[in-house]
Structures are given as C-alpha cells and as structure tokens.
Amino acid sequence: MSLSRTALRLLCLPVGLLAIGAGCVSLNSSDPSRRAAAFDALKVDKDYLAVLTTSPHHDLRIRAAQSVTNTASLIPFATGEGDIELRKIVIQRIDDQDAISRVALGDADPELRRIAIQRVRDQDALSKIALGDSVAGLRQLAVSQISQQARLASVFVESSDPAVQEYCLLKLENPGEINSKRVQVGIGRAFLTTTSMTVREAAFSKLTTRGAFFYPRSQRVIADLVLGASSEKIRSDAFGLLVDPAALLVVAMRSPRREVAEKAIRGLDTPDAYLQVARSAECSFARHLAFKMISRPDHFEALALYANDPFIRAAAVATLPNSTALQKALNDPHPKVREAAAKRQQQFNP
Numbered sequence: 478m479s480l481s482r483t484a485l486r487l488l489c490l491p492v493g494l495l496a497i498g499a500g501c502v503s504l505n506s507s508d509p510s511r512r513a514a515a516f517d518a519l520k521v522d523k524d525y526l527a528v529l530t531t532s533p534h535h536d537l538r539i540r541a542a543q544s545v546t547n548t549a550s551l552i553p554f555a556t557g558e559g560d561i562e563l564r565k566i567v568i569q570r571i572d573d574q575d576a577i578s579r580v581a582l583g584d585a586d587p588e589l590r591r592i593a594i595q596r597v598r599d600q601d602a603l604s605k606i607a608l609g610d611s612v613a614g615l616r617q618l619a620v621s622q623i624s625q626q627a628r629l630a631s632v633f634v635e636s637s638d639p640a641v642q643e644y645c646l647l648k649l650e651n652p653g654e655i656n657s658k659r660v661q662v663g664i665g666r667a668f669l670t671t672t673s674m675t676v677r678e679a680a681f682s683k684l685t686t687r688g689a690f691f692y693p694r695s696q697r698v699i700a701d702l703v704l705g706a707s708s709e710k711i712r713s714d715a716f717g718l719l720v721d722p723a724a725l726l727v728v729a730m731r732s733p734r735r736e737v738a739e740k741a742i743r744g745l746d747t748p749d750a751y752l753q754v755a756r757s758a759e760c761s762f763a764r765h766l767a768f769k770m771i772s773r774p775d776h777f778e779a780l781a782l783y784a785n786d787p788f789i790r791a792a793a794v795a796t797l798p799n800s801t802a803l804q805k806a807l808n809d810p811h812p813k814v815r816e817a818a819a820k821r822q823q824q825f826n827p
Contacts, residue, residue: 504532516540522547535560542566552576561586568592578602587612594618600628607632607641620644626651634663639673646679655683665689669698678706681715696721700728703737716740722750729754729763738763742770752776757785764789778802787811794818799825 504515516537519525522545529541542563545551554567555576568580569592581593582602590606594615597603606619617640623629626649633645646664649655655664661684668680668689681702689695702715704727716737719725722745729741730753738760745751754767756779764786771777771793780793781802790809794817797803806818 504528504537505534509536512537513540519544522550526550529554535562538563539566542570545570548572555580556584561589564589565592568596574599581606587615590615591618594622597622600625604628604632608635613638613640616641617644620648623648626654630654630657630660633667634659639667639671639676642667642671643673643676643679646676646683649683656685661686669694674701674705674707677702678708678711681706681711687718690718691720693721693723696724697727700724703728704731712737719744722746726750726753729767730758732763733759735760735762739766742766748773748776752779755780755789756783761786768792774798781806781814787813790814791817795821797821 504512506512506515512534513536516528519528525541525544528537529545532538532541538560539562542551542554543566548570551567551571552573555564555571555573556579557564564580565588568577568589571577574597577593577596578599581590581597582605584590584593590610590612591614594603594606595618597606597619600623603619603623607616607623610616610619616636616638620629620632620641621644623632629645629648633642633649636642636645646667649660654660664680664684665686667676668684671677671680677698681699684690690699696719699715699718703712703719706712706715716728719728719741725741725744729738729745729750732738732741738758739762742751742754742763745754748771751767751770755764755771758764758767764784765788768780768789771780774796777793777796778800781790781797782805784790784793787809790806790811791813794803794806794809794814797806799822803818803821806814807822809815809818
C-alpha cells in the first residue's frame with residue numbers, strides 16, 4: 478500500500494533535517510557541487526524519499542527519484558501537477574498499472590501520456606485511449622499496444638480515425654473476429670468511405686462478404702483499387718470483381734497500363750463508352766483500341782473535332798464526309814490533322 482505525499486513528507490522531513498543539522502555538507506546549499514556531494518552520502522530509500530519530498534532543488538529531486546530502490550514508494554509522485562521531468566522518471570520506473578493508466582488516460586501533458594501508454598498493459602485502458610485521445614499519434618500508439626483480438630475488433634468498429642482503423646485491420650488476424658457480422662459491417666463501411674488506399678486495401682483483403690462488392694458504389698471503389706492498389710494481387714483480384722460498366726469505363730479511361738485498359742475496354746458494350754475512351758483515355762493504346770470500335774458517323778465527327786490525341790483526330794478526319802467538320806479540321810493546330818483533312822478534301826474535289 479503506497480503512502481500519500483503528505484505522509485511521506487512527515488515521515489522523511491526529520492531525516493533531511495538531521496543530515497543538515499549534523500554538520501554534513503548541506504543538501505540545501507546554493508552550490509550545486511556541495512549539494513551533489515551531500516546527496517552522494519545518502520544510502521537508503523528513507524533519505525532519498527526525504528529529499529524527493531522536501532528538497533526545493535530540482536536536481537536533487539531528480540536524483541532521488543532515480544535512486545529509490547523500492548519503486549512502489551514513488552507511486553504518489555506519478556500523478557498530479559508536479560514537476561513534469563520528475564514525473565516522467567517516476568512513470569518509467571513504477572509498475573503500478575492503476576497509476577500508469579490514470580496518467581495515460583487523463584494527464585494534460587501529451588509527452589507524459591505517451592510515456593505512460595507505452596507501459597500500459599490494461600486492454601480496456603488502451604482501447605479507451607485509442608478511441609478518445611486528442612492526439613492522433615497517441616491513439617495509434619495505443620492500438621500498437623493492444624494485444625487482444627476482440628479489443629482490436631471493437632476499436633476498429635467504433636473508431637472514425639482512418640489511421641486507427643488501418644492499424645486495427647492490419648493487426649486483426651483471428652477469423653472469428655474478422656468474420657463476425659459487426660466487424661464485417663465495419664470493414665464494408667471503411668471500404669466504401671475511407672480516403673486511405675492502405676485502409677481500402679486492408680478492408681478489401683478481409684471483407685469476406687463478397688456480395689457487398691457488386692453494388693454500384695462498391696464497384697467504383699473497386700475500380701480505384703484496380704488503379705491504385707500497391708499490391709499486384711489486390712489489383713488483379715479487384716479487377717476480377719469488376720462487372721459494372723461505369724466502373725469498367727473508369728478503369729479504361731484512367732489506367733496507364735495497356736493490359737489493364739484493354740481488359741476494361743473489352744468489357745464495355747456501348748458506343749458512347751468507346752467514344753469517351755477514344756477521346757480522352759490516359760493510355761494511348763486504349764484510345765486507339767477504342768477508336769477501332771467506333772462505327773457511328775457522329776462519333777467520328779466528334780473525335781475529329783474534340784479528341785485529345787491528334788492522331789485520333791487525324792484518323793477520324795479520314796472518315797468524314799464533305800462537311801463543316803472537315804473544313805474546321807483544315808485549321809487544326811496539329812499538322813498531322815491538317816494533312817489528313819487536306820487529303821480527305823481532295824477525295825471530294827479531285
């Protein structure tokens with residue numbers, strides 16, 4: 478059972494006075510070297526506690542906190558509004574989980590909380606910190622200390638912090654927790670709402686209710702995975718789940734990778750989709766492949782006038798009738814298009 482600071486002060490004060498009154502080098506000297514020499518003469522915890530409790534000198538209190546062998550007697554100094562540096566030393570030395578948890582959960586100083594969190598073993602306290610600390614880094618630190626899978630699952634479901642969710646997802650390994658309905662709902666929600674690609678990848682790999690992937694909103698998120706996931710396996714698995722034409726169009730338009738864009742284009746089935754890809758897809762191969770699927774005259778005209786790629790414009794010009802669009806193409810800023818327009822016009826005016 479630990480003593481209060483007041484009790485320690487009353488107990489230890491006579492010892493400090495005895496050391497001073499006996500003619501020893503004074504612990505209260507204004508000379509730091511004389512104080513240090515006086516402190517060096519102390520040998521037992523009772524004297525160290527006397528210094529810790531009564532000395533007005535910061536340097537001696539620090540040394541006393543470092544010298545006490547019975548660390549349980551330091552517990553009263555862990556909490557409160559005392560010397561921050563002293564409290565850091567105390568928190569690192571004591572093993573009383575109640576005192577450490579109180580600091581970790583509620584101390585005003587974030588550095589003290591950080592030191593305490595690293596020493597907390599209580600899973601309930603760590604969960605509360607992960608969900609409620611005002612400092613993002615400390616919330617993540619608390620998650621790193623959580624070892625119970627059930628706690629990780631609860632924090633994941635309750636947290637709105639993407640970094641905390643990510644950490645929980647990465648640490649969740651127990652199928653029983655991962656596959657529970659509440660966690661699967663939370664994973665599905667994170668999959669749809671997070672802006673973090675890392676969280677999205679982790680959610681994708683652990684979302685076992687695959688039917689959730691086939692809603693239109695989910696399909697757009699899957700398209701983002703196809704385009705941006707760091708893992709080739711995730712990109713490949715995600716593409717295998719793409720069935721929505723709008724999501725396939727996103728991939729066809731934005732993928733810089735020829736093989737991915739081609740597979741997406743092969744999955745499209747509307748002339749308007751081919752027109753969009755041919756007009757402004759990021760991948761040159763995708764633009765030209767989509768152009769080969771164009772058959773409507775009005776689409777050729779649109780491409781001749783508005784396609785981003787001058788080679789697509791030139792190819793479209795070669796199909797135009799003798800029209801206003803052809804006349805406009807004669808003034809195109811790119812020489813390749815003007816050349817194609819001139820050749821096409823000659824066909825109508827030999």
